[in-house]
Amino acid sequence: MSVRTGSRIAVYVVMVASECAPAAKAGGLGDVVFGLSREVEVRGHAVEIVLPRYEHMRYQDIWGFQVSYEDLWVPWFGGAIRCTVWFGFVHGRRCFFIEPHSAENFFGRAEHYGYADDVNRFAFFSKAVLEFLLRTNKRPDVIHCHDWQTGLLPVLLYEQYQQHMPWQRVCYTIHNFGHQGVTGDWVLWASRLGRLEHFTHPDRLGNGYGAVNLMKGGIVYANFVTTVSPQHAHEVRYSDQAGGLGHTLYVHERKFGGVLNGVDYETWNPETDPLLPTRYTADDLTGKYHAKARLRHRFWLRERYGPIVAYVGRLDQQKGMHLVHHAIFHTLGHGGQFVLLSSTGHQQDVNDHFWWLKNHLNDNPDCHIEIGYHEELAHLVFAGADILVVPSMFEPCGLVPLIALRYGTVPVVRAIGGMIDTIFDRDHSLRPAHERNGYVFHHTDEHALESALHRAISLWFSSPEDFRELMVNGMRADHSWATPGQHYVDIYDFIRHPG
Structure with missing residues (x-):
């Protein structure tokens, strides 16, 4: 009582x-x-x-x-x-x-x-x-x-x-x-x-x-x-x-x-996260670059100049897996590296496809597909990646991009569900510049995904300072409980x- x-x-x-x-x-x-x-x-x-x-x-x-x-x-x-x-x-x-x-x-x-x-x-x-x-x-x-x-x-x-x-x-x-x-x-x-x-x-x-x-x-x-x-x-x-x-x-x-x-900032917080090689803040991102190096080492990616794009989530059609597939090859074709960390879903055809894709890309030094979700590993992916793709068909809230924001990883999301309430496009949002924190697309086809993902990758290469500003905007937003x-x-x- x-x-x-x-x-x-x-x-x-x-x-x-x-x-x-x-x-x-x-x-x-x-x-x-x-x-x-x-x-x-x-x-x-x-x-x-x-x-x-x-x-x-x-x-x-x-x-x-x-x-x-x-x-x-x-x-x-x-x-x-x-x-x-x-x-x-x-x-x-x-x-x-x-x-x-x-x-x-x-x-x-x-x-x-x-x-x-x-x-x-x-x-x-x-x-x-x-x-x-x-x-x-x-x-x-x-x-x-x-x-x-x-x-x-x-x-x-x-x-x-x-x-x-x-x-x-x-x-x-x-x-x-x-x-x-x-x-x-x-x-x-x-x-x-x-x-x-x-x-x-x-x-x-x-x-x-x-x-x-x-x-x-x-x-x-x-x-x-x-x-x-x-x-x-x-x-x-x-x-x-x-x-x-x-x-x-x-x-x-x-x-x-x-x-x-x-987001539980006691668990998901780069300033205190014991699972990271080096902790970091919005004022000092050195630890994020250490995490990127550790992520490459952990997933056998080669050392090179370029962004790491990640997907973290279930293998489920709800998550827009056809667009995740396309994001992998678009990233590899535009100078980036791709990491996928995912648990299996209930749709066997989706599971089978990504197991096939894992075997197909197994020797590619710029891609790693990890099927089998590990909480500790997720912390390293959020910290070490530069960009996160969330191309969901529907997404009631979207905790994954909120966690990414906290770790200074720029989300590329489809405008659906809670992601409309939280992710604001760098180029097209009406929000003030300091509130813009990612890239947004609206349709469910490959061209729509490319329109946002390509802008993110291009900014990483062409204007590192502006990309860093986008990272910091996300880290400073409050999405706590x-x-x-x-x-x-x-x-x-x-x-x-x-x-």
């Missing part, structure tokens, strides 16, 4: 998510959960995080790992599944990890996602979280849920647990409308919601033809819904980027908004006291 601290009320928040960096991270969601939790704590509030206990986590980043609750029985279908709940500190954050002991082995797998029963796994997780809060008498003021994996939780809270948790409010943040947790109505029986006609109605979870949409349920039942940038909030309301949920967002528009994600953290605290206050 809330406690008064001085002249303000401290809020007790429980974050529920499938990721929290660095212990359990598959993408930007993990960074957001960790960074936002820390910022809310810095502002004087109490935050706990509840996650699945995956077999493959970075246990070296969890301190004091121990059993917190040994026999948590979670009703599921006609019986119950026993769970063990673990506790540990993830770089100061208080985290609970739910481990189901079931024949399905829900979270004892090689990857976080990508399985045929993903909906089953995370629907159970949502149910287990509420059982854990109920049995341990935890009564947070706000339960902050993230993405489709937790979309069923607000439904369960208000349809099953209201008697025991009448004052709990839910903030639901959607990071990616591309994955919504669409499944059959069996999930209603599994979680003991029942009442098929009630829940499969189009005004609730119904997705047509008896299907159930967990993300839609989260939108309908949460007290407030956010996505990860104001621009993306507009796009999903007025274009097809909501993946069929545009009408639902229209119906619930009074409780929907966009809050731009921040300070402002978005306050926005979320305001949302918490609003849903607790809507009057």
Whole structure:
């Protein structure tokens, strides 16, 4: 419950998510959960995080790992599944990890996602979280849920647990409308919601033809819904980027908004980063040039005069991989070197293509393709590269270019989602010169990418001083969690006291 601290009320928040960096991270969601939790704590509030206990986590980043609750029985279908709940500190954050002991082995797998029963796994997780809060008498003021994996939780809270948790409010943040947790109505029986006609109605979870949409349920039942940038909030309301949920967002528009994600500057900061050969600041970039030399050595690139262009992200069509392919050869043809650091995606044809490309370019002294994401290596790429390409087809926020800005790496981005809110073209933006920080293109064809990437490479060669100024502009901008953290605290206050 809330406690008064001085002249303000401290809020007790429980974050529920499938990721929290660095212990359990598959993408930007993990960074957001960790960074936002820390910022809310810095502002004087109490935050706990509840996650699945995956077999493959970075246990070296969890301190004091121990059993917190040994026999948590979670009703599921006609019986119950026993769970063990673990506790540990993830770089100061208080985290609970739910481990189901079931024949399905829900979270004892090689990857976080990508399985045929993903909906089953995370629907159970949502149910287990509420059982854990109920049995341990935890009564947070706000339960902050993230993405489709937790979309069923607000439904369960208000349809099953209201008697025991009448004052709990839910903030639901959607990071990616591309994955919504669409499944059959069996999930209603599994979680003991029942009442098929009630829940499969189009005004609730119904997705047509008896299907159930967990993300839609989260939108309908949460007290407030956010996505990860104001621009993306507009796009999903007025274009097809909501993946069929545009009408639902229209119906619930009074409780929907966009809050731009921040970057955790405790983790991503060249002034303090222990993973760099030499730290550096906007006033002294010497360390960045040391990082560039180390990056070349690490990836067997030859020493030469020219920029390094990088791509950091998943192998996913969403990320504009056909344009990443083109960026590689455009860079190599115009005097630059290219580095790709990427985790595999769920589209096998994309994975296969880039594995082929890796073999094809294996002996090229100006290109290195690293398939298999490593957090420590990402720090070196952000610091050592001169230019970063982010040619996404859609991009709700765009954390990668924000991290690049902090490290003085100039982003070349497509004008979509949160990147419209944060990256301002050096040559064409109406912003003041000191706020211009990268290059922007609008269309999805190769010529559009070239129009921006070529300008970046050309400036690097023709006017090093102007390129350095662009780097420094990015480093001096504030994209920390300070402002978005306050926005979320305001949302918490609003849903607790809507009057």
